[in-house]
Amino acid sequence: MTTINDIAKMANVSRTTVSRVFNNGYVSEDVRKRIMKIVEETGYTPSLSAKSLRTKKSGVIGVILPKISTETASRVVSGINEVVAKENFQILLTDTELKKEKEIEYIRLLKSRHVDGIILLATNINADLIKAISAADLPFISIGQDLPGVTSILYDDYHAASDLTNLLVANHHKKIAFIGVGEEDPSVGRQRKMGYLDTLAKTNLPIREEWIEEGDFSIESGYECAKKIIRNSEKNLPTAIFAVTDRMAIGAMEYLREQGYSIPQDIAVAGIGASTMSKHLTPPLTTVDYYNKDAGKKAAQLLLAQMVQKKDKEKYTQTYRLIKRDSV
Amino acid sequence: MTTINDIAKMANVSRTTVSRVFNNGYVSEDVRKRIMKIVEETGYTPSLSAKSLRTKKSGVIGVILPKISTETASRVVSGINEVVAKENFQILLTDTELKKEKEIEYIRLLKSRHVDGIILLATNINADLIKAISAADLPFISIGQDLPGVTSILYDDYHAASDLTNLLVANHHKKIAFIGVGEEDPSVGRQRKMGYLDTLAKTNLPIREEWIEEGDFSIESGYECAKKIIRNSEKNLPTAIFAVTDRMAIGAMEYLREQGYSIPQDIAVAGIGASTMSKHLTPPLTTVDYYNKDAGKKAAQLLLAQMVQKKDKEKYTQTYRLIKRDSV
DNA sequence: AAAGGACATGTAATCGATTCCACACATGTT
DNA sequence: AACATGTGTGGAATCGATTACATGTCCTTT
DSSP: OOOHHHHHHHHTSOHHHHHHHHTTOOOOHHHHHHHHHHHHHHTOOOOHHHHHHHHSOOSEEEEEESOSSSHHHHHHHHHHHHHHHHTTOEEEEEEOTTOHHHHHHHHHHHHHTTOSEEEEEOOOOOHHHHHHHHHHTSOEEEESSOOTTSEEEEOOHHHHHHHHHHHHHHTTOOOEEEEEEOTTSIIIIIIHHHHHHHHHHHTTOOOOGGGEEEEOSSHHHHHHHHHHHHHHTTTSOOSEEEESSHHHHHHHHHHHHHTTOOTTTTOEEEOSSOOHHHHHSSSOOBEEEOOHHHHHHHHHHHHHHHHHSOOOOOEEEOOOEEEOOTTO | OOOHHHHHHHHTSOHHHHHHHHTTOOOOHHHHHHHHHHHHHHTOOOOHHHHHHHHSOOSEEEEEESOSSSHHHHHHHHHHHHHHHHTTOEEEEEEOTTOHHHHHHHHHHHHHTTOSEEEEEOOOOOHHHHHHHHHHTSOEEEESSOOTTSEEEEOOHHHHHHHHHHHHHHTTOOOEEEEEEOTTSIIIIIIHHHHHHHHHHHTTOOOOGGGEEEEOSSHHHHHHHHHHHHHHTTTSOOSEEEESSHHHHHHHHHHHHHTTOOTTTTOEEEOSSOOHHHHHSSSOOBEEEOOHHHHHHHHHHHHHHHHHSOOOOOEEEOOOEEEOOTTO
């Protein structure tokens, strides 16, 4: 591996001068050319570890995901990358596999790797996490959960859920079932459920326990929840099922189809997430587009801005869009 | 930021000793405890830039993707991560946006970042790329393309395509259309097409130009290709369409459905990739599972092995699995 | 003609770790 | 008693860059 010293020797200059060639200092045209020629010949590229050690900047931003291979995650990462790559940053990826402790562990790790900032796709909120974030003392953005004291990009879960419920109501559904997730996830678990419940309450529609089930984000759990709902309410079937994610909605559709219910005539289904799949199902699924990629872009922009100058911690709420399709 | 020197001072030892605590050198139980206590109190974590500068190892492996937000990519990355995370490596992600030059650029960049190895999800082969790889002189794995002189993990595109074609033939299809991609991509563009063509030739089935179209991986291009095929062969419609990716197959299905053809009665459709979606389409799509995640794992294992000790460049062919579903 | 400024380059300290070598002491071996 | 061996610690060089400061030209200005 050739170093700056090798180049300096070969060009008969000091390494200071070589460094200046790369950092826009005073260098005569003459010397600059001589050095560049040698650089090209040797294929020299400066060691970024050394540079990072000296400058305290790495040109890397850390991204913490709950799970790599989900469509949401890959859209967000793609958005982040689109923005940061333009500024010649790279992404260091970590995956918590949905384990809370790992979030904190990775924040520490990323800090010791001298990343210039961190974006966290958050799935929960807890005091230790907040503490770890503030201890890291780095530009930090949370996506998806409102972390106190942290710049957060939020989806409007409450209103998305209530709009969707209202859409079902507008389509003459009076008996609306719900497939949710656990409340450890404040946004998906709690906010979306509140949106659903409040809307039913406001429109004086019945809320029945046997119409409400809790899954774990997976297609299979959507299937199981639908099964429970149907079985537990044989005499009083709902006419619509609202699942808080597309995947669970898909599982529900599958069960309904297996049981011979037709969608939406017998039972309507709606989800959230605007997965690619949702458009190509039969019938196409009514859902909510959260513009995940834009959320990633926005997060990256805010992060870059914070790196230049400390900002007050703010909250940004993303827009969303109802996509009405034939499943309702 | 606290450094090793701070810790050393606070513990009244030399920084050598502090370093030894983290690197399993001789340290008395007494001193080790004293140091660890201070480490905990201060939240000290060693600077990995400094460490990397000194040791020439970074604990980071570079991954070069053609496009981040595709299901294939995210499965592979997930597999890679699963393996390397266990050894405390992280992934540095780069996205070429399908631009050849960027592959080379990123190889250089990753090199200067002192990554310990690189995994490339390859989409093409060219001399400059090979040169750049050998110049980098790093443990290197290619996934998806057979790069000369580079350890490669290959999908068996030729046989997967010919098996799939044979499956169509076995289902009494004699007029089989094909939606492919450009031959710049040797694996998807060339091998899969060869598998298709050779099988037709061997079984004495007709190969007709108007049944062969070329898309660009997207769902829309699948739709357009299907449209062209149907329009160009009105008097002699194929009874099956083989698309080399699931996404293009989905586009084709969409067009066929719009035009009132029923699948598979009028025209059968098959794809490759075993996308999550394929299972939930109506009808479910016949496809080939390439076990992308396993490919990622395998790549990571080989890379880790190469990092320990240089190995001969080898070629590994992944197994695949035909998934026969109702679209055929 | 002396002073000041712009330009070009070099010297040396520094970033935060690792690691070779030396040294001190205690214990075991012959 | 002399020597080897094992254990625990520190000194100092080193990795490859950046950067404050110093130095030396050459030109312009007054």
